[in-house]
Amino acid sequence: MTRRGWIVPLAALALIALVPGLRAVALGFLDGAFGGRNLFNLWSTLSRASILLGMAIAVLVAFRAGLINLGGEGQLVLGALAAALVGIYAPLPGWAVASAALLAATVAGGLWGMLALWLDRGLRVPLLVGSLLLNYPAVQFASWLASHPLRDVASGSAQTHRIDGAARLPRFDGTILDYGIFLTVAVALLAILADRYTVFGYRLRMQGLAPDFARAQGMPTRRLGYQALFLSGAIAGLTGFTAVFGFAQRYVDGMLTQPLYAWTGIVAVLLAGMVPWRVPVAALIFAVLATGAGGMERVAGIPRESAQIVIALAILWLAGSGRSPMPGRGR
Amino acid sequence: MIWDATFFESVPRFVTPLLLASLGGALCHRAGVFNIALEGMMLIGAFFAVVGSYFTAHWLGGLGAAVASGLAAGALYAWVGVRRGGDDIVVSIGLNILAAGLTAFLLRAIFDQRGQFDDPAIATLPRIALPGIDAVASLGPLLSGQSVLFWAALALVPLLAWGLTRHRLGLRMRAAGDNPAALRTLGVAPERIRTVAVLGSGALCALAGAQLSISNVSLFTEGMSAGRGWIAVVIVMMCAGRPVWILPAALFFGLIDALAVRAQVFGLPQQLTEALPYGLAIAVMAVALRRAAFRVRT
Numbered sequence: 001m002t003r004r005g006w007i008v009p010l011a012a013l014a015l016i017a018l019v020p021g022l023r024a025v026a027l028g029f030l031d032g033a034f035g036g037r038n039l040f041n042l043w044s045t046l047s048r049a050s051i052l053l054g055m056a057i058a059v060l061v062a063f064r065a066g067l068i069n070l071g072g073e074g075q076l077v078l079g080a081l082a083a084a085l086v087g088i089y090a091p092l093p094g095w096a097v098a099s100a101a102l103l104a105a106t107v108a109g110g111l112w113g114m115l116a117l118w119l120d121r122g123l124r125v126p127l128l129v130g131s132l133l134l135n136y137p138a139v140q141f142a143s144w145l146a147s148h149p150l151r152d153v154a155s156g157s158a159q160t161h162r163i164d165g166a167a168r169l170p171r172f173d174g175t176i177l178d179y180g181i182f183l184t185v186a187v188a189l190l191a192i193l194a195d196r197y198t199v200f201g202y203r204l205r206m207q208g209l210a211p212d213f214a215r216a217q218g219m220p221t222r223r224l225g226y227q228a229l230f231l232s233g234a235i236a237g238l239t240g241f242t243a244v245f246g247f248a249q250r251y252v253d254g255m256l257t258q259p260l261y262a263w264t265g266i267v268a269v270l271l272a273g274m275v276p277w278r279v280p281v282a283a284l285i286f287a288v289l290a291t292g293a294g295g296m297e298r299v300a301g302i303p304r305e306s307a308q309i310v311i312a313l314a315i316l317w318l319a320g321s322g323r324s325p326m327p328g329r330g331r
Numbered sequence: 332m333i334w335d336a337t338f339f340e341s342v343p344r345f346v347t348p349l350l351l352a353s354l355g356g357a358l359c360h361r362a363g364v365f366n367i368a369l370e371g372m373m374l375i376g377a378f379f380a381v382v383g384s385y386f387t388a389h390w391l392g393g394l395g396a397a398v399a400s401g402l403a404a405g406a407l408y409a410w411v412g413v414r415r416g417g418d419d420i421v422v423s424i425g426l427n428i429l430a431a432g433l434t435a436f437l438l439r440a441i442f443d444q445r446g447q448f449d450d451p452a453i454a455t456l457p458r459i460a461l462p463g464i465d466a467v468a469s470l471g472p473l474l475s476g477q478s479v480l481f482w483a484a485l486a487l488v489p490l491l492a493w494g495l496t497r498h499r500l501g502l503r504m505r506a507a508g509d510n511p512a513a514l515r516t517l518g519v520a521p522e523r524i525r526t527v528a529v530l531g532s533g534a535l536c537a538l539a540g541a542q543l544s545i546s547n548v549s550l551f552t553e554g555m556s557a558g559r560g561w562i563a564v565v566i567v568m569m570c571a572g573r574p575v576w577i578l579p580a581a582l583f584f585g586l587i588d589a590l591a592v593r594a595q596v597f598g599l600p601q602q603l604t605e606a607l608p609y610g611l612a613i614a615v616m617a618v619a620l621r622r623a624a625f626r627v628r629t
Contacts, residue, residue, distance in 0.1 A: 119613060119617065123616075123617035124617065124620040124621070125613055125616045125617050125620060126568070128367075128420070129561075129565060129568065129616070130613060130616075133565070133609045133610075133613050134609075134613070135609075136561075136605075136606055136609035140602040140603065140606035141602065141603075141606060143602045144600050144602035144603055148600060260428065260431065263427075263428055264428075266424060267424065267425075270421055303439035303440060305432045305435040305436040305439070306432075306436060307432070308428055308432025308435070308436075309429060309432040311428060312426070312428040312429030312432055312433075313425075315421060315424065315425035316407070316411050316417075316425040316426070316429070318421070319411050319412070319415070319417030319418060319421040319422045319425060320410070320411040320415035320417050321415070322416055322417070
């Protein structure tokens with residue numbers, strides 16, 4: 001940033017610090033994102049960051065391979081649903097239930113992702129549109145299951161029964177943050193390292209950056225595409241598993257769609273310029289924005305949807321400044 | 332019976348928003364703008380139709396506010412996506428998220444409501460009764476008593492078809508899409524033409540939203556467009572942006588919507604019937620895109 005570039009943010013900071021009303025709002029934001037009793041809000045920020053990280057990495061894998069997968073929402077929800085089904089019905093010891101649910105979630109998400117690519121390759125429905133349209137049946141199906149056959153009627157809302165205590169992901173002592181964050185961070189690390197250091201990562205990247213070159217080099221582009229979409233969907237499914245076995249402890253209708261996790265994940269990847277190591281940073285920033293906005297709502301009555309507006313404006317600004325890379329679109 | 336007066340009465344109600352949004356999308360498609368923010372533009376229109384109608388206590392106020400908000404959304408799209416050269420997909424994603432956030436935010440800020448706002452003070456669109464046709468079985472409820480927007484949307488089909496083949500602006504729109512270099516040689520900036528197309532699509536999608544919120548109901552619900560903007564995107568792609576083909580396609584999907592709602596009366600769960608149009612959209616697209624003439628460039 002040039003020296004003049006610092007003036008505006010500094011002036012803004014000074015203004016916030018000096019004007020009492022603004023200072024209260026800013027403190028509310030900080031408290032909402034990092035404070036609370038026993039740092040409750042900090043843990044919920046990290047919990048949200050974990051989900052966003054998972055969704056962003058899922059998007060990243062597909063985007064790096066030049067495949068515009070907008071079906072993260074459906075893959076996430078189906079993964080969560082598969083996890084919940086196994087979690088409720090599998091008559092196994094706790095650790096086995098969790099492992100089986102994790103497997104089911106990744107497979108469900110992955111297959112839904114592959115289906116989107118098959119629609120593109122097999123039936124010529126553009127991936128962009130096909131993957132997006134697949135979200136609706138998935139989300140509606142999950143909503144139906146949660147509100148009819150799987151419903152925990154006694155609870156009074158559209159949600160499944162709770163996952164058995166022994167199978168749930170444990171929480172850090174005295175916090176609401178669960179070990180699911182280990183899973184998403186591990187996946188993120190693997191993805192970042194694989195992108196940089198493995199042949200598979202290189203091939204995916206080449207396919208995204210220069211598909212003709214990849215084909216000319218004799219790369220199995222067809223198989224690579226399906227692998228990328230399976231991975232992308234599987235990571236989304238895994239994220240769904242961490243939500244069901246982690247903070248929610250069950251599948252609640254709308255819990256994954258209402259906060260726009262999938263869309264925010266896409267925006268995080270775009271804002272990170274599709275540079276892998278920047279993606280976790282972007283995911284964390286968006287989580288802070290969302291919980292911080294909750295704090296501003298409590299302090300100053302500013303609706304928390306302000307966070308979504310900020311995210312949208314950020315992506316529009318980015319697009320307008322000509323720094324928005326989109327896979328396979330020559331920019 | 333599923334084929335009763337209630338059913339026929341409901342068909343145009345579902346066709347209208349799809350038709351309006353698809354025609355808006357068609358303008359962009361022909362002008363070479365890959366606008367997939369139809370969903371967001373509809374949502375914005377639906378919200379501001381309620382705002383305008385509530386505060387002016389007149390449906391014209393609602394439509395005016397909707398169109399103004401649609402133009403504003405279009406202007407934002409045009410500024411970022413056309414003038415500044417932002418990627419269409421990125422801009423569209425941004426605009427869709429903005430629409431979801433902004434409408435929920437303003438719902439709280441203006442009406443102090445979360446999730447939904449309804450009020451008897453929201454004036455609804457007038458329905459046009461056709462005296463002679465009223466009595467005819469099934470045709471009566473289908474055509475008589477429909478909102479002004481239904482007829483406006485129908486009238487727009489030949490108008491746009493004519494405009495895109497005969498009028499200078501329409502021809503320039505197609506040139507902006509098919510061969511911008513030729514247009515530039517003519518001394519016309521394709522960006523200018525595309526801006527007009529995006530503004531037009533914003534206004535039409537906003538009208539589609541108004542049909543959702545102030546026609547048969549008088550309320551706004553968060554996420555009320557519920558994916559109809561994406562069905563419109565599918566229609567535009569399938570029909571390659573040709574208004575004359577968009578009409579039957581919109582009729583088809585509107586009919587499916589109406590059927591899906593009717594099926595709920597017979598005990599099918601709402602979630603499953605709501606998923607139907609999207610599954611069908613994929614299938615129809617797969618069939619339509621088999622023909623080379625429909626091949627999509629994205």
